[in-house]
Each structure stands twice: as C-alpha cells, then as structure tokens.
Amino acid sequence: MTDGDPAGRLDLPVGYRVGDWELTGPIGRGSWGVVYAARGTADGTRAAVKFLPTHLLPPGQRESMAQLVWREVRFSLEARHPNVVRTREALTVHDADRPELDGVTALVMDRAEASLQERLTARAREGRAPLPDAARVLAGVSAGLAHIHARGWVHGDLKPGNVLLSCDGEVWLGDFGLTAELDGTHAYVPPLGSLDHVPPEWWSDREGGRSVVRPTADIWAFGVLAHQVLTGGLHPFPGSTPRARALGAQAYARGNAELRLDGSLPQHWRELISDCLGPDHTSRAALDAGRLADRVRELERTGRPRPRLLGRLRTGRRRRLTALATAVTVPFVAVGTVVLLQSEDDRGTSRGGGAPSASPSVSGAIPADSDVPEKLRPVITRAALQCAEKEVTPALLAAMLKAESGFDADARRPATDEYGIAMWTPSVFKGWARDGDRDGRKSYMSPADAISAMSDFVCWLDRQYKKEGMRENLPGLMAAGYRTSSRTVIEAGGVPARVRSHVARVERYLDDYTG
Numbered sequence: 001m002t003d004g005d006p007a008g009r010l011d012l013p014v015g016y017r018v019g020d021w022e023l024t025g026p027i028g029r030g031s032w033g034v035v036y037a038a039r040g041t042a043d044g045t046r047a048a049v050k051f052l053p054t055h056l057l058p059p060g061q062r063e064s065m066a067q068l069v070w071r072e073v074r075f076s077l078e079a080r081h082p083n084v085v086r087t088r089e090a091l092t093v094h095d096a097d098r099p100e101l102d103g104v105t106a107l108v109m110d111r112a113e114a115s116l117q118e119r120l121t122a123r124a125r126e127g128r129a130p131l132p133d134a135a136r137v138l139a140g141v142s143a144g145l146a147h148i149h150a151r152g153w154v155h156g157d158l159k160p161g162n163v164l165l166s167c168d169g170e171v172w173l174g175d176f177g178l179t180a181e182l183d184g185t186h187a188y189v190p191p192l193g194s195l196d197h198v199p200p201e202w203w204s205d206r207e208g209g210r211s212v213v214r215p216t217a218d219i220w221a222f223g224v225l226a227h228q229v230l231t232g233g234l235h236p237f238p239g240s241t242p243r244a245r246a247l248g249a250q251a252y253a254r255g256n257a258e259l260r261l262d263g264s265l266p267q268h269w270r271e272l273i274s275d276c277l278g279p280d281h282t283s284r285a286a287l288d289a290g291r292l293a294d295r296v297r298e299l300e301r302t303g304r305p306r307p308r309l310l311g312r313l314r315t316g317r318r319r320r321l322t323a324l325a326t327a328v329t330v331p332f333v334a335v336g337t338v339v340l341l342q343s344e345d346d347r348g349t350s351r352g353g354g355a356p357s358a359s360p361s362v363s364g365a366i367p368a369d370s371d372v373p374e375k376l377r378p379v380i381t382r383a384a385l386q387c388a389e390k391e392v393t394p395a396l397l398a399a400m401l402k403a404e405s406g407f408d409a410d411a412r413r414p415a416t417d418e419y420g421i422a423m424w425t426p427s428v429f430k431g432w433a434r435d436g437d438r439d440g441r442k443s444y445m446s447p448a449d450a451i452s453a454m455s456d457f458v459c460w461l462d463r464q465y466k467k468e469g470m471r472e473n474l475p476g477l478m479a480a481g482y483r484t485s486s487r488t489v490i491e492a493g494g495v496p497a498r499v500r501s502h503v504a505r506v507e508r509y510l511d512d513y514t515g
Helices: 058-080 115-126 135-152 217-230 244-251 267-276 290-300 315-325 337-339 375-386 393-404 425-433 447-467 474-483 486-492 497-512
Strands: 021-029 034-040 046-052 087-092 104-111 164-165 171-173 187-189 210-213
Touching: 021 046, 058 087, 058 315, 115 164, 115 217, 135 164, 135 217, 135 290, 217 267, 217 290, 267 290, 315 497, 375 393, 375 447, 393 497, 425 447, 447 474, 447 486, 474 486, 474 497
Parallel strands: none
Antiparallel strands: 021 034, 034 046, 046 104, 087 104, 164 171, 187 210
C-alpha cells in the first residue's frame, strides 16, 4: 500500500467496536476498501465489516468513488437473494480520536469461510483439476447474477475473488463496488475492473472518461470464471499476466485468433462457455442471465442441457417456445406457435411463397384492413412473439412504429440522432441489436432488425414496470419508456409530461388496430 492509498491507512486493533460489532482481525484489503472479521457483541454472530474510506481520497477521485460507495451501499441493502451476500446494516463511523476513520462508511455483511479465488489457488497447488463441487458453485453464481440483472443492475466486477463460499456450502456474490444500475441498455462506471474478467469492448467503449457497462459484460465474466472453476484455475486466454490475457481476448474479438478452450472441458460446458464468450456484446445479448442460470441449473442436475425442440431454434426464442409448448393439450393451437416452429428457412414466407398477414388467432394481431404495410405485418408479428409478456402484441408494435416513423424505413432525425423505421439512436441500438432478417448483419436501418430489437426493448420495459408495481396502462408506459428511459418513467410515476402527446398518438393508433 502507498501513502496515497486510503485503505492502507486503516489499521484497526482487535476489539475495536463499530456499532454492535467487535473486530476480531483483518481479512483483506484493496485499493480503496478494507475488510475485517467481526462478531456481534450481543450474541457472537460472525460477520465481516467492510470499511470504505472515500473521504481520504484526493479530490480528483473523491466524487467518483463516493458515487461507487453510494451504489454499493444502496445495492447491498436492497438485494435479497440466497446467492447474494447479505448486508446486515450500513454504518457511519464517528471517532474523533482516529481522523483516518472518522466519517468512514462501514458495511456489516455475513461472513464467508473463503472466496472462490482462495479455493482455486489451493486447487492449483494440488494439481490442476476441476473443483469437486464446480457445477453447484456455478449454479449459485448464475442464480445470483440472474437476480441482480432482473432488478436492473450489472455486477461489473464478477471474478473468483468476489464469489464467497460459506462454511455451510452456500455460494454468494459479493463486492458490489462497481455494481451499477442500468438506465435503459447500459450504465457508466469509472474505468476500473479486473483485466482478467472484463470483456474486449471494455477497452474502447468509453464515454466522457467512463466505461460503458452492460449486462453482457457479466455474461463474459461468467464464461471466464466458469472456465477457471472447471479447469482448476486456467484462464481461457493465453498469457502469463492479466494484461497479456486481455490482449489475447482482444485479438480473439477482432477475429485475429480463435477461441481455444481447455481440452478437459466437458462438451456441454464447453458450449455454454463459448456462448458466454461471444466476441462482442451483441453476440452475447441473446444469452441473458436468466437463460444462463436455467442452462447451468440443468447442467448441474443432469450434466446435459435441456433437449431442444428444434436443433436450429435460436437461443433468444427458447423461453417463448417453452411457454407455447405448455399449450399442446388445448384443442386449438395459435398460429403464433406455427410461426415459431417453422424452420429458419421457412420463417417470414408462407408455403406458397407469399408474405402472410397476421392471423386474428394471434393475440393483438394486426387487422387485415389496417394501414400497416402488408410486407411489415409478418415481421412485426414475429418480433412480438419474441416476448412472453401479453402486453407486447403485434398491434402495440405497429402503433409504436406508426407514431415513431409512419412506417418509413428511411426516416431520419439527425438533430436527435434517430434513424430508421423504429427511430433507433445508433449507440443505443448496439445494446439491443438483432439480426431480424438473418442476413448476417444487424442494422438499425433494416426494418426487420430494428423492429425485432424494439420488441426486445419494450418487453424489458414491461418487466421493469411490473417489478415496480406499475401495471396500469402498460402500453402507454412502454411507449413512454421507448421515447425516454425506464428510469424516467418510474421516477415520474407514469407517463412524463414531455412525451404525453407522443404516447397519446400511440394509444390512438393502438385503439385503431384493436377495435
């Protein structure tokens, strides 16, 4: 530690009291935090106390680090899940006799027996081999990650050192210093992170001196971590230092090197890790944390992935297909099921070669006599069927598209940096991009790509509002969130005033399309 390192200045004696907790000795320290073991003075409960002394940082660092501390405190107190370490309380230390400690924030957390990194280090000394409970550990990590993402947060620093293992065999995600709340598709954090676990785009995806962080960054980190757990600590990219391994990952992302996973990996785990380590964030976007947790849980249970109904079914459609498959006992099967069960080559065209119109059997189908261009109707219908939320219908997407662009595929608003039929901002589109027309490219000027991405985004908005208990006028809220952001709508408690006229148009068009 250097003199400029505030964490290095905290050297607390055994027996020091923080609230109702008594320190029993140091556990570890980092560049701006230090953790001590502690026990409750009332009942001897074991705990860990993390001190975050941001007030001692140089002025240039203080503000950004204070924001990180605020995020960590907020997230730690809000998160409640068996695979996320529990924070019992957050305290501010007042000790005038110790100026280095006076005003420090302290988080009191459940105490783990060891970190996953410690387990891997010990395993390496014994000879490289998978951890004996590797699948169980990975299932716990993926479940915790799915919970975090479902609440609209990104961990931002997933690595073995931040996975904690209790003496009872529990698996906890910990250290939320870089955890960030999403605003739409991404969030911003200072350019910090563990080089061994940041995705290739981390090096270039910056804005205003801050790193852009997306959920796909955690998916990449999980892929690296899973490779380490299943091989006894081996990193999937070559190199003797973190910097060298990061350069190897960048070469792979640019297409200058192949992904060479360790030969000892079981095939099904190899496939999962390969999916996690897509070369860019758009290639990883289809594997969200919920789907990842489902796949890991199935591998833990059986050692094999769930059987696919169609070998060529795209990952992003599995959840929707599962929901539809439960309806096979119903005498009438919706046309939407037929669309999803067609082969990739058959989708988008009828067997006679013409473009089919949306069928009234599909919930919220586009009426045959509407002004929605006929060639767009199957595109819109397929996009709506990507989402399992009942409010995301073909009619809603059509109403939104009419309000956004009047169905003009070449629409442009350079003043606001919005383009195409769905009026995507290019930088935002990257986080939701889909190859809707399966031509190997993802373009916001392609109607199929843009509409497919719109469906994913409004589906995500629908779920965010429901988690907040906002269930009235969900179509209007989705239209408002598409124009602004989920956070803006949630903070306003409904449709913000500045987009009410736009939302009113969407609602009027939706009424026209639903009768």
